[in-house]
Amino acid sequence: MGGNSVDIYVVLGYLFIAFLLMAGVLILFFYFSRKKIIQKEIEKKILEINHQKELLRSVILTQEAERKRIAQDLHDDISSKLNVVSLNTHLLKTPNLSDDEILEITDNITGLTQKALESSRRIAHDLLPPVLEKFGLNAGIEELIVEVTSSKTVKVNYLNELKFQFEDTERHLHIFRVLQELLNNSIRHGKATEVSIRFSKINDIETCTYSDNGKGFDTSNNESQKGLGMKNIESRISFLNGTFSIFSKVNEGVKVIFTF
Ligand SMILES: Nc1ncnc2c1ncn2[C@@H]1O[C@H](COP(=O)(O)OP(=O)(O)O)[C@@H](O)[C@H]1O
Ligand SMILES: [Mg+2]
Incomplete structure (x- = not known):
């Protein structure tokens, strides 16, 4: 026991x-x-x-x-x-x-x-296009496109389904500069002959879809050697609380989607 x-x-x-x-x-x-x-x-x-x-x-x-x-x-x-x-x-x-x-x-x-x-x-x-302040972003982009297409061998298709609010000048200046840089890159680096810019609402978010038919570049190995231009675009988009994605492959042009 x-x-x-x-x-x-x-x-x-x-x-x-x-x-x-x-x-x-x-x-x-x-x-x-x-x-x-x-x-x-x-x-x-x-x-x-x-x-x-x-x-x-x-x-x-x-x-x-x-x-x-x-x-x-x-x-x-x-x-x-x-x-x-x-x-x-x-x-x-x-x-x-x-x-x-x-x-x-x-x-x-x-x-x-x-x-x-x-x-x-x-x-x-160059510092600040007057049309942007006087007539808004849409007119500013139209003028930018006229300037780009008159002197260079590139065609731009522009389609805007959004209504930009006139009071948003500061935000619009960022968007304008982003497009200016993207166009510059397409012409200078991509030697593109056709560019398309489209503003629309995707899932109720104001979005810009940009693409060119130029040389493109390898985005995977470019991440670390992004130039000032790209970094500037990123910081402008982050000011706008938007998102920025770039898709490109060598010889397949560049596609950029950003929201704002
Ligand atoms: N649309 C484009 N087509 C081809 N290559 C591009 C394009 N945009 C950017 N790139 C490549 O990405 C690099 C970084 O661009 P960016 O940041 O604007 O710097 P920068 O224009 O001062 O060289 C460019 O040097 C180029 O190789
Ligand atoms: Mg650049």
């Missing part, structure tokens, strides 16, 4: 130890898997932050490049001409000028002033 009860205690003791071991294993398992999950999440956050940093860097770099370009334009196209105008005006003060000389000098002055005016209009237009 006594031996039996000792057996029960031994069995209970073993059961208890087994239970403790199991609980320990379970606790350890949960602890480590939780740690792993947290670590994964931290890694994801770090990647996100690095991506944001990269975007910010590209915004700053582009801004600097733009400033450099504007400074160069101002210097080459305006300051240099105004300098000559100023020289000519001083020349007019020279005593005993003949009528012919005066005519030549004033012709010079009017010609150069005219050119400086045209340049300043062009520079201002």
